[in-house]
Amino acid sequence: MVTWGMGVVTKKKRLVLRTTILTLLVLAIGFTVYMNIAGGRSDTAEVGKKAPDFVLKDLDGHEYRLSDYRGKGVFLNFWGTYCEPCKDEMPAMDRQYQIYKDQGVEILAVNVGEAELAIEKFINDYDLTFPVIVDESGDVQRAYGIFPLPATYLINSDGIIVDYITGRMDEADIQEYMERIKP
Secondary structure (H helix, E strand, O other): OOHHHHHHHHHHHHHHHHHHHHHHHHHHHHHHHHHHOOOOOOOOOOOOOOOOOOOOOOOOOOEHHHHOOOOOEEEEEEEOOOOHHHHHHHHHHHHHHHHHHHHEEEEEEEOOOOOOHHHHHHHHHOOOOOOEOOOOOOHHHHHHOOOOOEEEEEOOOOEEEEEEEEEOOOOOHHHHHHHHHHO
């Protein structure tokens, strides 16, 4: 009877050991995937460092180079037409853009490579006046470690990233962020 009792304890120990090993394996795989997706690379954008330069085009083929905005604050927003928070914050961004564009703050709204027709419809539906550029290859999104949408980098007039914001922003948030990067 004692031997049988020890056998039960041994089975429980093996179950606990197997569960622990499986849990650690799942966590290690999850961490590896997260670091690859969410910007665990050392060459991604970081708060306190110079923003990676890029050149992207709008729907009319006009090129936008981030370094051309040196001397201005840049509100660099990554978005998608399917992103519900993006639909809410884009009109507020445009209203604040009308106030801050003459104060040295620019918005560059980077679409994450969707179809031109969807982007154009979104711009027209929301009557957006700030530059909307498209990251067709996803290179800029990767360089900035964007995941999930929406995501915004605040870049000061020296080209240094001062903050990284993910998730929904309301108009008061946007105004506060623009004040922070105003030259």
